[in-house]
Amino acid sequence: MNMTVLDRRVDRAAQSHLGFIDCDVHPYTKGPNDFDPFLPKRWLEHKQTIGGRSRQGLAKTSMYPRMSPGNGMRGDSWPKNGNHPGSDLPLMQEQLLDLFGVAYGLLAPLVGGAGGERNVEFGAAMATATNEWQLAHFCDPDPRLKAAVQVNVEWTEGAVAEIEKRAGDRRFAQVNIPPRGLEPLGRRRYWPILEACAANGFPVSLHLGGTSGHASTGGGWPSFYHEEHPSYVQSMQTLVTSLVCEGVFERIPGLKIVLVEGGFAWLPALCWRLDKHWTRLKAEVPHLKRAPSEYVHEHIWVTTQPIEEPERPQDMLSILEWIGPERIMFSTDYPHWDQDDPRYAFKVPLPDGWKDQIFRDNARALYQLD
Amino acid sequence: MARHVVATVDEIPPGGRKIVTVRGREIGIFRLGDEFFGLINRCPHQGAPLCQGAVVSRLVAPVPGEYHLTRPGEMLRCPWHCWEFDIRTGKSWCDPNSVQARAFDVAVEKGATLVEGPFSAEAVEVTVEASYVVVTM
Numbered sequence: 001m002n003m004t005v006l007d008r009r010v011d012r013a014a015q016s017h018l019g020f021i022d023c024d025v026h027p028y029t030k031g032p033n034d035f036d037p038f039l040p041k042r043w044l045e046h047k048q049t050i051g052g053r054s055r056q057g058l059a060k061t062s063m064y065p066r067m068s069p070g071n072g073m074r075g076d077s078w079p080k081n082g083n084h085p086g087s088d089l090p091l092m093q094e095q096l097l098d099l100f101g102v103a104y105g106l107l108a109p110l111v112g113g114a115g116g117e118r119n120v121e122f123g124a125a126m127a128t129a130t131n132e133w134q135l136a137h138f139c140d141p142d143p144r145l146k147a148a149v150q151v152n153v154e155w156t157e158g159a160v161a162e163i164e165k166r167a168g169d170r171r172f173a174q175v176n177i178p179p180r181g182l183e184p185l186g187r188r189r190y191w192p193i194l195e196a197c198a199a200n201g202f203p204v205s206l207h208l209g210g211t212s213g214h215a216s217t218g219g220g221w222p223s224f225y226h227e228e229h230p231s232y233v234q235s236m237q238t239l240v241t242s243l244v245c246e247g248v249f250e251r252i253p254g255l256k257i258v259l260v261e262g263g264f265a266w267l268p269a270l271c272w273r274l275d276k277h278w279t280r281l282k283a284e285v286p287h288l289k290r291a292p293s294e295y296v297h298e299h300i301w302v303t304t305q306p307i308e309e310p311e312r313p314q315d316m317l318s319i320l321e322w323i324g325p326e327r328i329m330f331s332t333d334y335p336h337w338d339q340d341d342p343r344y345a346f347k348v349p350l351p352d353g354w355k356d357q358i359f360r361d362n363a364r365a366l367y368q369l370d
Numbered sequence: 371m372a373r374h375v376v377a378t379v380d381e382i383p384p385g386g387r388k389i390v391t392v393r394g395r396e397i398g399i400f401r402l403g404d405e406f407f408g409l410i411n412r413c414p415h416q417g418a419p420l421c422q423g424a425v426v427s428r429l430v431a432p433v434p435g436e437y438h439l440t441r442p443g444e445m446l447r448c449p450w451h452c453w454e455f456d457i458r459t460g461k462s463w464c465d466p467n468s469v470q471a472r473a474f475d476v477a478v479e480k481g482a483t484l485v486e487g488p489f490s491a492e493a494v495e496v497t498v499e500a501s502y503v504v505v506t507m
Contacts, residue, residue, distance in 0.1 A: 067452060075449025076422050338451055344416040 017342040018101040023303045024207070024260050024331035025096065025105040025145065027138050028086035035112060036138070038129035046122055050254035053118040063211050064225040066337065070187030077335035085335035089141055090224035096334045097144055100342060103360065104369050105145045106331075107134055107172055108207045108260060114150045115178040116210055123152030127162055131172070139171045146173035146367065148205060153177055153193055156230035160196045167200035172366045174258065179206040179235045180214070186239075198254035203301070203366055206239055207260040208232035237264035237270055240296060244274060247287035249295040256366065259302045261333060263301040266311070268322035271296050297324060301366060304358070306342040313347035325354040329363045371506055375494045379478055379501040382406070385443050389421050392505055396421070397474055399503055400457045402444055406503050407457050408474035409446065414462070418450035420471055426454065428463065446471075475506040 029035070036044055056063050058222065077085035077095060086092065096102060099308045112130035117123030127150040134147035151159035166172045175197045177185065185194075185206070197204050209232065215221045217231045236259050242248075249255060274292035282288070288295075302323065305315025310316055320328060333339040350358065365367065382401045389398050389411055396411035398421025410458040411422040427442040445454045445463065454463040460473035481498045496502060 074418075075424070076419055341416040341450075343417070 017359070019103045020100060020330055020342055020359040021333070021367075021369065022102050022105045022141075022332050023258070023329045023363055024108050024305060024333045025092070026086045026333070026335060027092075027107050027109050027111075027134060028084040029111050029133075029147075030083050030087045035126065035129040036135055037134035038136075039125055043122055043125035043129075044306060045170040046119075047126075052122070052126075054113055054116045054211075055118060056116075056211045063216070064222075064228040066225060070324040070337065072337050074088050074335045074337055074339055075170065088136060088172070091143065092334065096141065096332065102144060104367070106205075106363070106367070107138060107147050108205065109134060109143055109148065109150065110207070110209065111241060112150065114152055115176070116212070117152055118156035120158060122154050124155055124158035124162065124306045127151050127158075128165075131162070131166065136326065137169055138299045143171075145294045146369075147171055148176040149202065150176055151193065153181060153190055156189070156192050159193045163193070163196040163200055163202065167202075172202070173369075174203045176205050176207060177234075178210045178212070179208055179239055179259075179262070180210050180216070182212055182214075184238055184242030184246075186242030186244070186248045188246070191248070191251065194255055195252055198252045198256070201368070203256040203258050205258040205260050206236070206262070207261045208236065232261070233263050233266055237266065240267070240270060240300060241274065243299075244292045244295050245285055245288070247265065247285070249299050250287055250289060255299055258329070258366070259300065260303045260331065261305060262302070263306065263308060263310040264323060264328065265319050267296070267300075267302060268319065291314070297327065301327050301329055301362065303329050305331040306338045307340050309347065315346050316346065317350075320350075320354065320358075325357045326362055328358050329366070330359045374505045374507070375484060375496055375502045376505050377494060377503040378491060380504060382503065387421065387424065387425070390505075392474075392507060395507075397505060398422075398438065398446075399505070400425070400446070402457060402467040403457075404478075406478060408455065408476040408505055409455065409460050410472040410474070412471070413448045413453065414469055414471055415448065415451060415453050418448050420446065420448050420455065423447045423449045425457070428454070477504050477506070478502065479504050 065096055073085040079088035079091050099304055112126045114123050114127035114130050117126060130150045137144045139147050149163055151162050151174050153159055163175055216228055222228045222231060271293035278292055373423050374392045376399060377388050382388050382399060384401050384403055387398055387400045388395055397408045398411050400407045409421060411419050411421040424447045425443055426445045426447050427439045428445050429437060429439055444457050446457050447454050455471050460471040462469040478501055480504060481496050481500045484496050484502055485498055
């Protein structure tokens, strides 16, 4: 029979992928006023009359605008009402949560601008508003979705207060910290915030992107989005190196770090390099009691999307083995253009035990989900 | 192999498309000028609904700074990861020999020929006067 079908996928979810935990889902606002009900009057007036002060040079667009049409969104994820992808919970349920019977989705809001706001008190107010907004628009209507506590790390007291306020609220699974900061995350100025995360049982998720105002690479500003995209990996490498070398994991043994969307094939090579130099340069970092790779393996988790696609698909198994399948968690990145489909992301069959770990068990244990 | 009438020629203007279901498979029917082509609505990369993607040109640059738009309107860009495919052949831009979207044989036939059958056209009423897009599979 012949019929026009524009809204339906041909294929259905394979049983083996049902019930996974998605460690990177992006909720968006329906409009610029979504946060207003959650702002105190003082900061609502500030937002309306002064507005945000980000650390990037361009207003109302990103430093590296994505492909058009769509601004880097999955082409079929625009709601019919024209609102932004990720803003429509029923569509998110249809295309992701219900399609795959997702057990839990970990939200990573890239809206509100709380983390990069230069007026740190306004940043803290926007963080609080964004946290309430996640609950009201996503987590309360669909409890499979778990919120991430937003903070502005440039105001320590404000960030710690927000983390403590959300402690014990099981609707929040972790704390989001922007990976491109004013200084590497391992610096002492950030320790009270990291301590608050660990003390209150929140893993810290570092979701790539954003800008701190520094050039996005160590060698200056890239020209293309194609160049910018792999530079996210550099910021992840900086964070891992900083957290290890500053001794953060000695100081805060309960700290758990999740690297979201930064790739992972680079992690073993970074560890090899750190270990190699540690044997020679120990005297400079005497606070490190163990090899850097041991801290990494104990404290750092990675998410899969955008999945590495080695030329020889079976090489993926070596990469997973080097990192340890118990530290790798599947993510889709819905509704972004480079999102992964759980059925096809891995181009090589995973051993059964690994599959369970990567798609479900690791996230379940890390976030203490039922 | 059977012939399936999936549209009238007038239904799909040049540059247009129609996504149809034939024997359980979704197929995008694309019109380039007066030619019609059919591609499976499933990206070989990660299974996205390929035929909902943007129709674009192929942009080539022999050297940095020199650009040519070629094959206007003949490339299909997947709505997920932006892999591009040649609408005429289904071959991918990135790896044309090993990554391909399945292409189907599509022809235009006169209603006068079709009414003699055999063909299936449950959703398209065939008349002698009109011309039709026919998929063989």
